[in-house]
Amino acid sequence: xxxxxxxxxxxxxxxxxxxxxxxxxxxxxxxxxxxxxxxxxxxxxxxxxxxxxxxxxxxxxxxxxxxxxxxxxxxxxxxxxxxxxxxxxxxxxxxxxxxxxxxxxxxx
Numbered sequence: 001x002x003x004x005x006x007x008x009x010x011x012x013x014x015x016x017x018x019x020x021x022x023x024x025x026x027x028x029x030x031x032x033x034x035x036x037x038x039x040x041x042x043x044x045x046x047x048x049x050x051x052x053x054x055x056x057x058x059x060x061x062x063x064x065x066x067x068x069x070x071x072x073x074x075x076x077x078x079x080x081x082x083x084x085x086x087x088x089x090x091x092x093x094x095x096x097x098x099x100x101x102x103x104x105x106x107x108x
Contacts (some may be wrong), residue, residue, distance in 0.1 A: 018095040024053035
């Protein structure tokens with residue numbers, strides 16, 4: 001990406017557990033949040049400001065460089081997260097609902 005590109009792309013992203021079931025238990029939720037934090041840190045052009053959620057869904061606040069494709073990023077986060085959580089648990093602990101929500105917000 002050129003150094004001569006100005007961007008302020010701030011996004012609020014969320015996605016839900018399959019059928020909106022409360023799969024993010026007290027034990028699983030911090031593991032999911034930690035995984036998402038680490039994955040965002042490792043992803044070029046993604047700057048995580050916060051991750052949170054409830055037993056049924058995950059929320060992220062990020063800003064992105066223009067080279068990052070939002071749907072690719074979210075698909076990778078969801079897929080890698082469920083794969084890793086299920087691998088660690090040795091059973092299907094988490095499954096995500098199809099799709100996601102994303103809205104932009106200002107820097108302030």
